[in-house]
Amino acid sequence: MKYINEFRDKETADKLADDIRKAASGLDRQITLMEVCGTHTMAIYRYGIRSMIPKSIKLVSGPGCPVCVTPINYVDTAVEIAAQPNVAITTFGDMVRVPGSRSTLQKERSSGKEIRVVYSPLDAVALAKENPAKEVVFLGVGFETTAPLIACSILEARREGIANYSVLCAHKTMPEPMEVLTSGEIKLDGYICPAHVSAIIGADAYIPVAKKFSMPCVVTGFEPLDILKGLAMLARQAAEGRAEVENEYYRVVKPEGNKKAQQILRQVFVKSDAVWRGLGTIPDSGLAISEEFDKFDASKKFGVTLPEPKENPACICGRILKGLNDPPECRLFGSACTPDNPIGACMVSSEGTCAAAYRYGGYGE
Amino acid sequence: MEGMVSSRADLVSLGHGSGGKLTHDLISKTIVPALYGADGAPPMEDSALLTIPGAWLSFTTDSYVVSPWAFPGGNIGDLAFNGTINDLAMSGAIPVALSVGLILEEGFPLADLRTVMRSMGQAARASGVPIVCGDTKVVPHGKADGIFINTSGVGYRPDGVQIHASGARPGDVVIINGTIGDHGIAVMSEREGLRFQSPIQSDTAALHTLARALLDGGVDAHVMRDPTRGGLATTICEIAADSGVAIRLDERAIPMATAVAGACELLGLDPMVVANEGKMVVVTPEKDVEKALAIMRAHPLGKLSAVIGRVEEGRAGRVSSASVVGGERMINMPHGEILPRIC
Incomplete structure (x- = not known):
């Protein structure tokens, strides 16, 4: 398969694993590298990357699964809106399983509420157009990878004069949480920076993190060869005492990113403080729908605001999202908390650190 | 509405499930001719009689609710037939006969039902395993998703065949x-x-x-x-x-x-x-x-x-x-x- 198999070649992988070993041999200690993005977490498990690298490199997962860091009251709000008459909730697939404080969208669907999984917010706009008597609400969750699409859907709805479409917006941005994590408890030696988020925001977005915290940053693609190469680059930076932004994924990511997408984001959204489940409020780390597009803002349209409920006190997702603990160190992991019955944020999405560890880490039996 | 006219406008109605003339016509004109019955089987007894050589009887059932009912490479008809054949075959049995239970939603186009039955009949003929009994019910609009199919199957397993889910041994x-x-x-x-x-x-x-x-x-x-x-x-x-x-x-x-x-x-x-x-x-x-x-x-x-x-x-x-x-x-x-x- 063009552009896929080339990045999954076993011989090249063996060579890159050698490169990592060579770079790691120059290290005088164990280094800890964090992958910020959930897709990296999944890929690292799925391709068995940990079994291919020396023990002197420890990989920890960060807060980059959009579903996992979405606060519980967001789900509660969506459930509340779904209960109103003549409403269809549309969403990307993994949100339907996320537990709110009382229910999930999946359970609400079973009880007869209209909850639809769509592949694009434009499908939701089309649904609104075909059903003018119905309020169609799209759940706007995700980072800069998905946010431009949702912005497009709002622009499309306005252009078409579709008044029964709105977005419940909980978009988050990078790299703000990376700065927060770097100044926190965990001692990191480098970031595996997200692939597709970087395609939008550009590799240069990480320069402040790299400079301010002397933190090696490598923008890395999602294919196994990308990840192995990114790890070799990070290990080399650490061994040589450098802290720079390097771009392994240059076939997609430009230093300045995607200007067009950035422009659409600025047109529809404004920067806002955002609540990250497990991490708390991080200033300027979210996107809110700007006043100009008020009519498309579901939180204003439906006027539902709910308090953030308490997390299970035994859940250590906050520490896992910060890379301070590994999933098996949580006493709920694999017993009370499983992908079928997730208690904490990290077990919720297939990309969550705990879900990935459960699925691919051999805890699942 | 009796399976003679082929038009998209012909729909399954609640009357088709009433057990009367419409039901009889639907079964005899739309369903049975499309399928593949046992040789010389008398028409529509209350149950089918089958001969099975002295051996282990294998018996399985499965329901099919796939949505959409048609997809590239097949539809719910051949899927429902093949699925039950495969359940028999995987236990080492030789399939003998299948039953088919249809649950139709009021308003399901008869032309679509014909398509499904034709696929099922073709699958049966190709496999050489007859469909020997069946049942058809119609539920009101909104109570099902077009068409649901249950198939059950019987087969026999010759002596000496030992296949179990628990049979894998180290080295296999x-x-x-x-x-x-x-x-x-x-x-x-x-x-x-x-x-x-x-x-x-x-x-x-x-x-x-x-x-x-x-x-x-x-x-x-x-x-x-x-x-x-x-x-x-x-x-x-x-x-x-x-x-x-x-x-x-x-x-x-x-x-x-x-x-x-x-x-x-x-x-x-x-x-x-x-x-x-x-x-x-x-x-x-x-x-x-x-x-x-x-x-x-x-x-x-x-x-x-x-x-x-x-x-x-x-x-x-x-x-x-x-x-x-x-x-x-x-x-x-x-x-x-x-x-x-x-x-």
Whole structure:
């Protein structure tokens, strides 16, 4: 398969694993590298990357699964809106399983509420157009990878004069949480920076993190060869005492990113403080729908605001999202908390650190 | 409305399920002629009488509610027939006859019902296994999704055949008869209106002649399973757990169509958990591997047969795999609905 198999070649992988070993041999200690993005977490498990690298490199997962860091009251709000008459909730697939404080969208669907999984917010706009008597609400969750699409859907709805479409917006941005994590408890030696988020925001977005915290940053693609190469680059930076932004994924990511997408984001959204489940409020780390597009803002349209409920006190997702603990160190992991019955944020999405560890880490039996 | 006129305007009505003339006409004109009954079977008795040679009776049932009912490569009709044939075949049985139960939603177009029945009849004729009894009910509009089908099947297992889910032994070899993920992706792409450059066809097929060829060829098959819903991952995990062994797969060896691999990338799905409807996993001792592969590859449904893993000593139910780049990963059953990811 063009552009896929080339990045999954076993011989090249063996060579890159050698490169990592060579770079790691120059290290005088164990280094800890964090992958910020959930897709990296999944890929690292799925391709068995940990079994291919020396023990002197420890990989920890960060807060980059959009579903996992979405606060519980967001789900509660969506459930509340779904209960109103003549409403269809549309969403990307993994949100339907996320537990709110009382229910999930999946359970609400079973009880007869209209909850639809769509592949694009434009499908939701089309649904609104075909059903003018119905309020169609799209759940706007995700980072800069998905946010431009949702912005497009709002622009499309306005252009078409579709008044029964709105977005419940909980978009988050990078790299703000990376700065927060770097100044926190965990001692990191480098970031595996997200692939597709970087395609939008550009590799240069990480320069402040790299400079301010002397933190090696490598923008890395999602294919196994990308990840192995990114790890070799990070290990080399650490061994040589450098802290720079390097771009392994240059076939997609430009230093300045995607200007067009950035422009659409600025047109529809404004920067806002955002609540990250497990991490708390991080200033300027979210996107809110700007006043100009008020009519498309579901939180204003439906006027539902709910308090953030308490997390299970035994859940250590906050520490896992910060890379301070590994999933098996949580006493709920694999017993009370499983992908079928997730208690904490990290077990919720297939990309969550705990879900990935459960699925691919051999805890699942 | 009596199955004589073929027009999209003809719909299933509640009257078709009333048990009276409309029901009789629907069954005798639309359903029975399309299907394939036992030779010389008298028309519509209360039950079918079958002759089965003195042996173990094999009996299975399955219901089909696939939505949409038609998808590239098949529809709910041949799917419902083949699925039950395969359940019989995987236990080493020779299928003898099937029943078909239809639950139709009021308003389902009769032309579509004809299409489904025709596919089912064609599948039955092709397999040589008759459909000998059936039932038809109609429920009010909104109480079903167009058409639901239940099929039950009986077969017999000749003496001496020993196939169990718990039969895998350390040292055994795991074989599959072709590419994985075709059915699930075909249905999903139809359901979501996704169009791929090369359309992905469901692999729905009756596997009984392939299973028979292996047994007749003297292959000592310890386990035969069809990896349907839950995909190859679920089936291998079940075999490992039931047999109390560990299984190690080699992902690079698992056949997959390029289009399926591409669709899985696009949808964020792991092809290992995507459904198949014409695939079988065979676990056989090392000594029979070459023979099994030769027999399978000579069969139209086994051209791409390949060895995909080995049974090992180890923690019962542990399934691992060498990833495409050679790393070691664990394989688990999928949880809940298979949902596409956000990004």
